[in-house]
Amino acid sequence: MKKQTLKKIVLTICFTIASLPQFAFYQTVISNEELIGKGQPKLFGNGYNLREEAHLAFKKMQTAALKDGISIGAVSSYRGFAHQKRIWERKFKSNKAKGLSDQDNIKKIIEYSTIPGTSRHHWGTDIDIYQTNVKQPRSVLLPSNFHNNGPYCKLKEWMDVNAATYGFYLVYTDNAIRKGFKYEPWHFSYKALSFDYLKAYQKLNITEILKKEALSGSDSFTETFINQYLNQNILDINPELL
Numbered sequence: 735m736k737k738q739t740l741k742k743i744v745l746t747i748c749f750t751i752a753s754l755p756q757f758a759f760y761q762t763v764i765s766n767e768e769l770i771g772k773g774q775p776k777l778f779g780n781g782y783n784l785r786e787e788a789h790l791a792f793k794k795m796q797t798a799a800l801k802d803g804i805s806i807g808a809v810s811s812y813r814g815f816a817h818q819k820r821i822w823e824r825k826f827k828s829n830k831a832k833g834l835s836d837q838d839n840i841k842k843i844i845e846y847s848t849i850p851g852t853s854r855h856h857w858g859t860d861i862d863i864y865q866t867n868v869k870q871p872r873s874v875l876l877p878s879n880f881h882n883n884g885p886y887c888k889l890k891e892w893m894d895v896n897a898a899t900y901g902f903y904l905v906y907t908d909n910a911i912r913k914g915f916k917y918e919p920w921h922f923s924y925k926a927l928s929f930d931y932l933k934a935y936q937k938l939n940i941t942e943i944l945k946k947e948a949l950s951g952s953d954s955f956t957e958t959f960i961n962q963y964l965n966q967n968i969l970d971i972n973p974e975l976l
Contacts, residue, residue, distance in 0.1 A: 764934045770943060771815035771856030782808035785858040788901075788924035792861065795900040804892045807866035809874055809920065812858045818850040819949065826950040836951045844967060845916050849955075851943055852968060854905065859928035861902075862920045865889040877908075880919035890919055901926050903974045914967035925975055932968075932975070940964060 767773040778789035796806045825847060829839040854860040864874050868885045880890040897903065903925050906918040941960045944952060969976070 764931060766938060769856065769931065769935050769938060770851040771813065771818060771853065775812070775858045777812055777858055779808075779811065782810075782861060783812035783858065784861060784924070785927055788859050788861075788927055791901045791924055791926075795897070795902065798896065798900070799889075799892055802892060803867075804865060804889055805867035806863050806889065809862040809864055810855065811861045813853060813855040815850050815856065818848065818853050818856070819947075821847055822850050823950055830950075836954050840951050840954055844914075844963070846918070848915075848967070849944065849963070850949060851947065852940065852963070854923060854928065854931075857928060857931040859931060860905065860921060860923045862918075863889070863893075863922060864920060875918075875920055877917055877919055886920075893922070897922060898974075903972050905971050905975060907972045912970050913965075914970045923975055928975065935968070936964075 765773055768775060775785060777783035778786050779792070782789075782792070784792060799806050822843065825843045826839055829842055834842060848854075862875065864879075865886045865888065868888075871879055871885055873879075878884055879886045881887055893902075893904075901924050902922040904919065905921045905923050906912075906915045908917040908919070941955065941957050944955050944960065949955075
């Protein structure tokens with residue numbers, strides 16, 4: 735009788751565990767390489783690259799928006815370290831040719847672009863979007879496109895109401911007291927994944943990592959500058975993502 739009772743208890747426990755959501759027991763180990771864009775993440779998407787969970791959520795959001803006449807496209811999604819470095823070096827070279835000092839050059843770049851190794855786009859959780867079924871402006875990623883009579887204002891209105899339903903949140907909000915990167919009405923993050931990536935990222939020694947990369951202007955990456963950059967550009971974001 736005791737053996738039968740024990741067997742029932744064991745079977746009940748096993749059944750209960752098997753019935754619980756997988757995420758209750760599954761812990762993702764995030765490598766330092768993934769955090770700085772040097773990993774090899776498995777990515778999904780048609781015309782964009784996101785981690786599977788973010789990709790599936792984005793597809794659902796696209797489908798729902800299309801029912802309301804909004805076709806959501808992607809301008810940019812996953813970007814590895816090498817890609818971000820190319821952006822950095824191109825902008826640095828262009829600004830230098832205009833006579834900007836290294837400090838002013840860096841200040842100009844980080845109005846919108848991240849230092850390689852510090853981008854949320856390295857994680858495969860963030861995506862820059864636009865509306866595809868409207869007449870396209872000459873420059874896509876401009877805040878004015880998403881407001882008033884801009885071509886993407888309907889997209890913004892729809893995202894303001896519905897994005898969170900699918901787990902996506904604006905990263906760099908239109909908040910006058912927010913520091914760091916300027917307002918980006920196109921940049922959304924899938925919180926269910928990016929939240930843990932940000933927490934893991936905060937444990938890295940970014941100053942030490944960046945010193946090894948020999949980026950243009952890196953002589954100006956003092957510990958004081960990096961600490962300010964982390965506090966303002968990396969952490970002064972939409973509170974919903976913290």
